[in-house]
Amino acid sequence: MKGWKLLKLRKDGTLGPLFINRTQRIPHSEWLPAEDHPTKGYAHRPGWHVCRTPHAPHLTMEGRVWKQVEIEDYVELKRPESQGGVWYLAQRLRLC
Numbered sequence: 001m002k003g004w005k006l007l008k009l010r011k012d013g014t015l016g017p018l019f020i021n022r023t024q025r026i027p028h029s030e031w032l033p034a035e036d037h038p039t040k041g042y043a044h045r046p047g048w049h050v051c052r053t054p055h056a057p058h059l060t061m062e063g064r065v066w067k068q069v070e071i072e073d074y075v076e077l078k079r080p081e082s083q084g085g086v087w088y089l090a091q092r093l094r095l096c
Contacts, residue, residue, distance in 0.1 A: 002096065003050035003088055011066045018064065021070055028095045032074075045077070047089035056084040068071070068096040 007015040007026060015026045019038045036046040054066035071090035079087050 004054040031094045034091045048093040051089040052086045070094045
């Protein structure tokens with residue numbers, strides 16, 4: 001299934017997660033398994049957080065970029081429209 005992930009765009013052009021495991025580099029076209037990184041101040045929702053559409057009004061776009069992704073082994077999580085509506089929590093992710 002395809003979805004959208006908002007990623008941090010670093011000055012060196014690499015992509016990474018916004019909040020959890022921020023030092024990770026996310027390469028193109030490589031399947032990545034989800035990892036569990038409990039982080040103080042954040043709800044514990046293990047898995048790759050992916051949106052149905054490139055829309056997350058509660059987050060700023062500064063230094064960030066939407067990328068289309070493929071996901072496998074996911075569950076749907078209903079969120080308020082102010083947080084983009086439906087999220088998917090996926091166990092595997094690959095940038096398209």
